[in-house]
Amino acid sequence: MNLRQHSLAEEFPLVPGLSHLNHAAVGPWPRRSxxxxxxxxxxxxxxxxxxxxxxxxxxxxxxxxxxxxxxxxxxxxxxxxxxxxxxxxxxxxxxxxxxxxxxxxxxxxxxxxxxxxxxxxxxxxxxxxxxxxxxxxxxxxxxxxxxxxxxxxxxxxxxxxxxxxxxxxxxxxxxxxxxxxxxxxxxxxxxxxxxxxxxxxxxxxxxxxxxxxxxxxxxxxxxxxxxxxxxxxxxxxxxxxxxxxxxxxxxxxxxxxxxxxxxxxxxxxxxxxxxxxxxxxxxEVGTTTIETLIRQRVDWLIAAIDRHGFELLTPRPPERRAGIVTFRVPDVASEHLYPALMRQQVLCAQRGGGIRFSPHFHTTEETLERAMSEVTRLSSTL
CATH class of the missing domain: 3.40.640.10 (Type I PLP-dependent aspartate aminotransferase-like (Major domain))
Incomplete structure (x- = not known):
């Protein structure tokens, strides 16, 4: 399948401003479905x-x-x-x-x-x-x-x-x-x-x-x-x-x-x-391609977590993880950060002692950037 970004946007017409990072809970339907x-x-x-x-x-x-x-x-x-x-x-x-x-x-x-x-x-x-x-x-x-x-x-x-x-x-x-x-x-x-x-x-x-x-x-x-x-x-x-x-x-x-x-x-x-x-x-996309794209998004999130000095709770070795990235912000209670993120339409979960993000193959880098920006912004206010 040609994974042009506009094609994925057509298949996943999520509302503007929504960062859907909760596929480990309930994923969005493709447009075709x-x-x-x-x-x-x-x-x-x-x-x-x-x-x-x-x-x-x-x-x-x-x-x-x-x-x-x-x-x-x-x-x-x-x-x-x-x-x-x-x-x-x-x-x-x-x-x-x-x-x-x-x-x-x-x-x-x-x-x-x-x-x-x-x-x-x-x-x-x-x-x-x-x-x-x-x-x-x-x-x-x-x-x-x-x-x-x-x-x-x-x-x-x-x-x-x-x-x-x-x-x-x-x-x-x-x-x-x-x-x-x-x-x-x-x-x-x-x-x-x-x-x-x-x-x-x-x-x-x-x-x-x-x-x-x-x-x-x-x-x-x-x-x-x-x-x-x-x-x-x-x-x-x-x-x-x-x-x-x-x-x-x-x-x-x-x-x-x-x-x-x-x-x-x-x-x-x-x-x-x-x-x-x-x-x-x-x-159509193929499971191997999907795995590769999810890994790229997970790698991006882990690099951002490290860059901001957050604590990664998900295993770091690639063979030990899939699409879930759970992390903790030092000195910020996850039970406070989670509802604050949800109010900003960062769709995630509070799991495993931290915040759980779970991007799929169609998740854009802009979505990841917006979500992590909200984490850093809100963490400074909580």
Whole structure:
């Protein structure tokens, strides 16, 4: 794709004066996705569900794009769920646990990747959490927490607060050697970095579409390896998860053989239209190009943070970070700086003890300059 700046400005017509640095929370839709949703709504208003079969073709294309995004050979491993929390719950409460089993993870996870594993305590399953603040080798320390009763390692590819990126290939190799299942929450990486199922060896991959994939809330990816699909006990049932969902009179039903078995009811076709369109843009640009452009923006921010004497909280090595840059201004409380930045339309987050910026490939240098200028200006007044 020709990444002329005016082309990106056309795809992301953000209001003047807004510095959108919050893709790690909720990203903006590209113009094409907003237009698709507008046309979808108008079609509904004018023709009802007359074009329903066409809508299903869009959903099918979305599954194909998601399969390519994670490196799955086909769409049979892909389920479309409401959000990451639901996807993790399908895994956590579908696996055949035994009392005394344990799950290994990270203490500084987003609550979705902590609460779901803690919820297994009544079944005798222990959640063992690594404190990243006490670790200089997170992969090695995660492996060290495992024993003969460890059934699963469940981690985020990129930590949400300070942006630590884990070496999935190293963790995946460890899991394969010891017959431990591997679950990756990829929500802070998919759409920003290339992902490889072959390299990671992940049995499960989950991710919402509303962050780096630039889609809407309410639609998430669940990848389940073919070897694990029938091992997950089903707890949600309905017309859509059966092998022949078009036969409404069937009495002798069975779950779909593919990952659609985890989708119990009607699909979110409005969100599917938006996310499919957003992923079309990411495919046009290319994941390698996106990774390069995000790294350039992150490097710019880190250089500015250093130049102003701020404290970088995000890991400095490039291989340890993705699109998140979290920093602290000395002698300025982040809980005061954050709302001040938001009032100046610097869209960011207060995370990990500091201010979190998260630019995407389309973020302009002017946006970064304005945001850092506001940080320095406001810091002198707080």
């Amino acid at each position: 907003a237009e698709v949703v507008r046309r979808f709504a108008e079609d509904n208003a004018a023709r009802g569900s007359l074009a329903y079969l066409d809508w299903l073709e869009v959903e099918a294309r979305l599954r194909e794009r998601l399969a390519r995004l994670v490196g799955s050979p086909d769409t049979s491993t892909i389920a479309l769920l409401k959000n990451t929390s639901e996807a993790l719950s399908v895994i956590a409460h579908g696996l055949p646990w035994r009392a005394g089993d344990n799950v290994v993870g990270i203490a500084q996870e987003f609550p979705s990747n902590r609460i779901v594993w803690e919820s297994l305590a009544p079944r005798g399953v222990d959640w063992r959490a690594l404190d990243l603040e006490q670790s200089s080798d997170p992969e090695g320390d995660l492996c060290a927490l495992c024993d003969e009763h460890t059934r699963l390692i469940a981690v985020s590819w990129v930590q949400y607060a300070r942006g630590l990126r884990l070496d999935l290939a190293r963790l995946g190799a460890f899991c394969r050697e010891r017959d431990i299942l591997f679950c990756v929450d990829a929500i802070q990486g998919l759409g920003a970095l290339p992902f490889s199922l072959a390299d990671s060896g992940a049995d499960f991959v989950v991710a919402d579409g509303h962050k780096w994939m630039l889609g809407p809330e309410g639609l998430a990816l669940l990848h389940v390896a073919a070897t694990q699909r029938e091992r997950l006990e089903l707890h949600q049932f309905g017309w859509h998860m059966v092998a022949d969902p078009g036969d409404f009179e069937q009495r002798d039903w069975s779950p779909a053989p593919e990952a659609r078995r985890f989708e119990c009811g009607s699909p979110n076709l409005l969100a599917a239209h938006a996310l499919e369109s957003s992923l079309s843009l990411l495919e």
